[in-house]
Amino acid sequence: MNSQNGSAKSSAKPSATAARTPQQPCLRVIPLGGLHEIGKNTCVFEYGDDLMLVDAGLAFPSDGMHGVNVVLPDTAFLRENQKRIRGMIVTHGHEDHIGGIPYHLRHINIPVIYGPRLAMSMLQGKMEEAGVTDRTTIQTVRPRDVVKVGQHFSVEFIRNTHSISDSFSLAITTPVGVVVFTGDFKFDHTPVDGENFDIQRLAHYGEKGVLCLFSDSTNAELPGFTPPERSVFPNLDRHIGNAEGRVILTTFASSTQRVAMILELAMKHGRKVSLLGRSMLNVIAKARELGYMHCPDDLFVPIKQIRDLPDRETLLLMTGSQGEPLAALSRISRGEHPQVQVKSSDTIIFSASPIPGNTISVVKTIDRLMMLGARVVYGKGEGIHVSGHGSQEDQKLMLALTRPKYFVPVHGEHRMLVAHSRTGQSMGIPADHTLIIDNGDAVELTPDSLRKGEPVKAGIELLDGSRTGIIDARVLKERQQLAEDGVITLLATISHDGLMTAPARVHLRGVVTTADPRKLSIWAEREIGWVLENRWNQLARNTGGKAPEVDWVGVQREVEVGLQRRLRRELQVEPLIVCLVHPAPAGTPAYKGQADSEPDTRPAPRQRRDGGGDASRDVTRTVSRAPVPVAVPAPSARAAAQPAAELEPAGRARRRRSAAG
């Protein structure tokens, strides 16, 4: 299955370009993240008994991931194979490449991490915060350093140019040939930090022969070359020069090339700089320490003192370019920052473009700042931002220099991978020498074949605010229910002989419904009654003692599932339902219930499948007073469940399902 039709994802069927015996050893390259998305780049190289990781990034949560701080790739594969992990290579210091490492180190043994000085210094800080500094050894590398990982990998670091300084492409020599892994790059021939792309070295490998190229696809849809970082200088210069009052500027802290220019401009225009936001302070301190930014100490003034200077002589550089709610600029826009209030004479510059998914929070921040009276400079037309990733012509140059036999586009959403593979084809790489893959797919390489092998488990792990607990799909669904439809708690009093002994008590929080509370408790009692009538024998076990052993959790779950279905059907709401059972001693007199006063409008009986039992134990629900005829249960539980589901108003039911799924 090949690349250009884009249907490669569904199948792991081999697409051998040459026959190969099963015994022939191959190199497997398995990206666990970073494909069909921008973020959490994590790639595994496997040969024989050796595993080598390249980068381990994180992604940020999308809408609906309530309370999630960090998204990581599924690490099941790494945990299962951790004895074989020989080391990790880091290409550069962006969060989508190093952000996951401190979390992985808690559970996974990575004996050594090799990476650039700036990235390693940033990583060191993160590891100290996470308390995992003793879990690995960090080794910094310089351009053209070669490191050996395990028996089978030898990695040369080739200086490239990107929005962060000290970034590398990799030439990985393996028993099957040389793989060039570009990392994030663009060809910037006038880098702000003066560190040039080592094109000669790429060409050297191209000359010797590159088996396969794994290349950054972020801007594969954009024609032309990505402009050099320096191209924003005149525009920033003009805006800062024209500003009458303070300049408030936001960009990614990790865009060190941009930050270096901004500091240069502050000096040029006689403005002192205050830094706001922890990452801004951290990254600048590290970049200066390592010589990637040059400016005198007295350029910087703490925020508390900068207010004593005339507005014309100040520049506040801060985080918040993505509208992150807790970042400095977002708090300023809401009037919640303790030290900075917006003035109408302020010029506020967004020198960044929103990552897809952040657009709404960015434009809202801009709106709020404008409403406070500031002049806000933002958007493509202003020429104050360029991407750190190469466009089609950069990507062609990379292909031309490395001249790979096989080509795998990585680091991008699906359409970007497809566009990049087309660029490859336009340069003469046959379609069947290209693979479009998904996270977890295994690229199998031999000297004369490229194919997709057995995939490994891939998915996501979500970390919550405490950054320790993993949020699984169930927790996420519950949070979505809470946020969208609220919660219903239900207290049921049930005796050990399986009788309801008191009225059901129902409480609603955040639930909008037209049903009156009495109706809800009647429904709740019906569900309890049904469970006691039809499921008690499975849930209560006679152990010979006085009272049976009751699976109260099972009872709760059955009641929850039943009430959930009824609410979905009758009211088109799907609140989280929490049923608590208060067990009463055997012999407590039964409570008759209010159910008789209300006709049951349930449309048809159905089988219950969610009770945790196997299908053979499923019981068809029968309600003696049901006004509709009792249907003969269908042989398959799935078929039987159908009529009930169909009664839901289609649009809403479908929306909920997709939201939950």
Ligand SMILES: [Zn+2]
């Ligand atoms: Zn990057």
Ligand SMILES: [Zn+2]
């Ligand atoms: Zn990246």
